[in-house]
Amino acid sequence: MAHALFAPDCLTAAGWQRDVLLTWDAEGTLTAVAPDQAPPAGTPIAHGPVIPGMANLHSHAFQRAMAGLAEHRASSNDTFWTWRETMYHLVERLTPEAIGAIATHLYIELLKHGYTGVAEFHYLHNQPDGTAYAEDAELALRIAHAARSSGIACTLLPVLYAWGGFGARPLQGGQRRFGASVTRLARIAECARGAGVRIGLAPHSVRAVDAMLLQEAVAALDELAPRAPIHIHASEQLKEVEECLATHGTTPIDWITEIAPVDDRWCFIHATHITPGEAHKLIARGALAGLCPSTEANLGDGIFPFAAWWHDGGRFGIGGDSHVSVSAFEELRLLETVQRLTHRRRNVTTQEALPSTASNLWTAAAAGGGQALGGARGAIGVGAPADLVVLDGQDVDLQGLGGMAALAVAMFSSATNRVRDVAVAGRWLIEARHHAGEADAARSYREALAALRG
Numbered sequence: 001m002a003h004a005l006f007a008p009d010c011l012t013a014a015g016w017q018r019d020v021l022l023t024w025d026a027e028g029t030l031t032a033v034a035p036d037q038a039p040p041a042g043t044p045i046a047h048g049p050v051i052p053g054m055a056n057l058h059s060h061a062f063q064r065a066m067a068g069l070a071e072h073r074a075s076s077n078d079t080f081w082t083w084r085e086t087m088y089h090l091v092e093r094l095t096p097e098a099i100g101a102i103a104t105h106l107y108i109e110l111l112k113h114g115y116t117g118v119a120e121f122h123y124l125h126n127q128p129d130g131t132a133y134a135e136d137a138e139l140a141l142r143i144a145h146a147a148r149s150s151g152i153a154c155t156l157l158p159v160l161y162a163w164g165g166f167g168a169r170p171l172q173g174g175q176r177r178f179g180a181s182v183t184r185l186a187r188i189a190e191c192a193r194g195a196g197v198r199i200g201l202a203p204h205s206v207r208a209v210d211a212m213l214l215q216e217a218v219a220a221l222d223e224l225a226p227r228a229p230i231h232i233h234a235s236e237q238l239k240e241v242e243e244c245l246a247t248h249g250t251t252p253i254d255w256i257t258e259i260a261p262v263d264d265r266w267c268f269i270h271a272t273h274i275t276p277g278e279a280h281k282l283i284a285r286g287a288l289a290g291l292c293p294s295t296e297a298n299l300g301d302g303i304f305p306f307a308a309w310w311h312d313g314g315r316f317g318i319g320g321d322s323h324v325s326v327s328a329f330e331e332l333r334l335l336e337t338v339q340r341l342t343h344r345r346r347n348v349t350t351q352e353a354l355p356s357t358a359s360n361l362w363t364a365a366a367a368g369g370g371q372a373l374g375g376a377r378g379a380i381g382v383g384a385p386a387d388l389v390v391l392d393g394q395d396v397d398l399q400g401l402g403g404m405a406a407l408a409v410a411m412f413s414s415a416t417n418r419v420r421d422v423a424v425a426g427r428w429l430i431e432a433r434h435h436a437g438e439a440d441a442a443r444s445y446r447e448a449l450a451a452l453r454g
């Protein structure tokens with residue numbers, strides 16, 4: 001059977017099941033997920049427990065090129081805002097070729113670490129001086145091409161970044177590469193879709209858009225792709241919350257829910273300083289919290305009230321954001337660990353009927369990630385793409401373990417990568433820990449870094 005896999009241990013939409021025969025059609029859509037089967041002759045047998053592919057719901061791919069390079073005192077009070085200066089310095093020097101090379105290499109790394117999808121929050125539109133490229137969608141097309149050559153499922157979210165700060169401050173310095181009208185963003189989105197990626201929209205943040213533009217952009221997206229996902233950074237920084245209160249008389253998430261029809265197509269990135277009232281509203285509307293644990297920790301943002309969010313049934317997914325981590329396992333470990341430190345108790349992401357922390361985290365984040373990318377991804381079930389991650393059953397630490405325990409060891413025992421094989425929509429992209437394009441991607445990435453760091 002060409003489009004099939006026999007999984008002795010599989011985390012399906014119905015939970016952990018044994019001896020599961022997975023079959024999919026020529027498009028890579030799962031047609032059967034049948035437990036308690038005998039392995040049919042000729043069907044490949046998974047080399048370890050099979051779990052659903054994870055979507056990385058928040059990526060600024062180019063920032064991978066500076067991961068680890070801002071860990072150096074720049075002032076007596078280093079914060080997100082001083083980090084942003086370092087990031088803008090990189091932005092000013094990126095060529096289209098470099099952006100493509102960084103993204104291709106990154107996406108292959110993401111695949112190797114359990115991600116099968118990525119939502120690219122794409123805000124580089126212009127040349128360094130702020131003028132458009134001859135090809136309007138030049139940089140978005142570099143991302144689309146990187147996604148295609150790596151094979152990762154990509155949803156490109158062109159970013160509306162109209163203002164340099166609250167009070168309609170003009171874009172300055174590195175920000176000049178971010179500006180684009182709503183009409184141009186729609187053109188960029190259409191071009192990207194033509195190049196084979198899904199599309200959505202990302203109004204950057206409450207500091208970078210105003211009410212009228214936000215509504216205009218959502219209307220433009222609805223014409224192009226009804227019900228496509230909308231992502232926005234919100235309440236990452238206390239300074240942003242304070243400025244929003246001073247400007248609009250309300251907090252960022254409340255401001256957005258007042259002016260936009262927030263529902264389950266919306267994803268609030270970070271939402272670190274969300275208020276209990278805001279959380280209540282978002283949960284009731286089925287909106288997502290897009291959590292980026294490694295980046296939020298790296299930037300000293302603060303701690304999202306995840307224990308309460310989980311307890312109240314809030315939907316969430318994880319993002320690599322600045323890509324100080326490329327591992328889905330590491331993001332989820334950090335999410336849980338920080339809650340343990342905060343609340344001084346263990347196994348926060350559990351309920352009486354759902355006692356496995358790692359399985360709960362993976363299942364919920366994969367479902368949320370699928371929702372964030374648009375389309376039917378995020379679980380191993382009939383009708384979903386066969387996005388499959390196979391843990392390495394030969395890894396010595398997984399010896400003698402069933403799927404549930406193996407996933408817990410993969411997530412909580414160390415930073416060692418336990419992913420062996422990865423398929424996106426039924427196509428095996430990582431086999432025995434390797435990607436067919438990894439050597440070429442590494443060479444181009446090295447060249448791009450040499451130029452940037454030279």
Ligand SMILES: [Zn+2]
Nearest residue numbers: 060121233321
């Ligand atoms: Zn971000």
